[in-house]
Amino acid sequence: DTGVSQNPRHKITKRGQNVTFRCDPISEHNRLYWYRQTLGQGPEFLTYFQNEAQLEKSRLLSDRFSAERPKGSFSTLEIQRTEQGDSAMYLCASSFPLAGNYANTGELFFGEGSRLTVL
Amino acid sequence: GENVEQHPSTLSVQEGDSAVIKCTYSDSASNYFPWYKQELGKGPQLIIDIRSNVGEKKDQRIAVTLNKTAKHFSLHITETQPEDSAVYFCAASTQGGDKVIFGPGTSLSVIP
Numbered sequence: 001d002t003g004v005s006q007n008p009r010h011k012i013t014k015r016g017q018n019v020t021f022r023c024d025p026i027s028e029h030n031r032l033y034w035y036r037q038t039l040g041q042g043p044e045f046l047t048y049f050q051n052e053a054q055l056e057k058s059r060l061l062s063d064r065f066s067a068e069r070p071k072g073s074f075s076t077l078e079i080q081r082t083e084q085g086d087s088a089m090y091l092c093a094s095s096f097p098l099a100g101n102y103a104n105t106g107e108l109f110f111g112e113g114s115r116l117t118v119l
Numbered sequence: 120g121e122n123v124e125q126h127p128s129t130l131s132v133q134e135g136d137s138a139v140i141k142c143t144y145s146d147s148a149s150n151y152f153p154w155y156k157q158e159l160g161k162g163p164q165l166i167i168d169i170r171s172n173v174g175e176k177k178d179q180r181i182a183v184t185l186n187k188t189a190k191h192f193s194l195h196i197t198e199t200q201p202e203d204s205a206v207y208f209c210a211a212s213t214q215g216g217d218k219v220i221f222g223p224g225t226s227l228s229v230i231p
Contacts, residue, residue: 004162033218042125042208042221043163056218091162106151106212108219110162 004111006092012117013082020078021114025094032075033108034067035091043091049075050097082118089113121146123211125222133230138196140225142209145190149211152185152192153219157206163221166207167194199229 005024013019025032030051035043046065047057051072064082069075079086093108122145132138144152150171155163169176169183169192176183180199185192196203206226212219 035221040224042123042210042223045218045220048218093162105168106219107153107165107168108155108163110164112160112162 004092004094004109006090006111006114008114009112010115010117012119014119015084016081018078018080019082019116020076021090021092021116023075023077023092023094023111025074025092026109027073029094029096029109030072031095031097032069033093033095034075034077035093037089037091037113038087046077079116082116084118087116087118089115121149121211121213121220123209123220123222125209125225127225128223129226129228131228131230132199134199134201136199138194138199138203138227138229140194140207140209140227141191142193142211142222143189143191144211144220146211146213147190148213151212152183153210153212154183154194155208155210155221157208157224159205163208196227199227201229201231203227204229 007022033048034046037043045058047067049069052069064080067077091113093110095108125142153168154166156166157163167178167181167183169185180197182195206224208224209222210219
């Protein structure tokens with residue numbers, strides 16, 4: 001297993017365009033997370049899935065953002081009508097859930113991110 | 120919701136010295152506290168974590184302490200080495216590992 005894979009690694013787009021990022025998690029992991037990171041800041045939670053179900057979405061996330069995980073494997077994050085403020089690194093992570101018996105550690109395995117620049 | 124604060128934002132130490140990073144959290148329901156290290160151009164990577172049923176955990180040169188009453192936890196790195204230079208994030212989560220909330224990060228520089 002090569003870990004969490006994200007594509008594309010870099011995307012430059014003009015304001016108003018739509019962009020889509022893809023994340024392929026570690027195959028055995030049933031949880032998948034999306035985070036956004038701007039320069040000098042920590043990862044900011046956007047949303048997460050358990051299998052194909054989207055369990056939570058950040059209240060900070062505008063309706064221009066949508067994420068899917070249709071078959072419980074890979075996920076896509078789409079940003080519609082991009083704005084300059086959307087410029088950031090979009091990180092995907094996968095994990096097993098943190099179980100009460102601590103059998104799974106809850107460790108997040110991050111990809112290397114997709115960097116978005118909106119001109 | 121949960122809010123995690125972290126300080127200092129930057130830290131420089133001489134090689135061989137110790138480094139300490141401190142974090143506070145707001146949600147008393149949080150009971151899982153991981154620490155991540157992020158190197159330039161890479162995603163964060165877990166280095167150590169602690170759960171609320173223990174007060175301290177150690178792994179070689181790295182140790183974490185947790186004070187649930189005060190809602191703060193700390194990362195201690197001893198005998199620092201140049202390869203420890205990176206950005207470190209503390210984080211907090213509730214049982215079940217739902218959303219993990221990260222602090223703003225500490226940029227650690229270890230000077231040879």
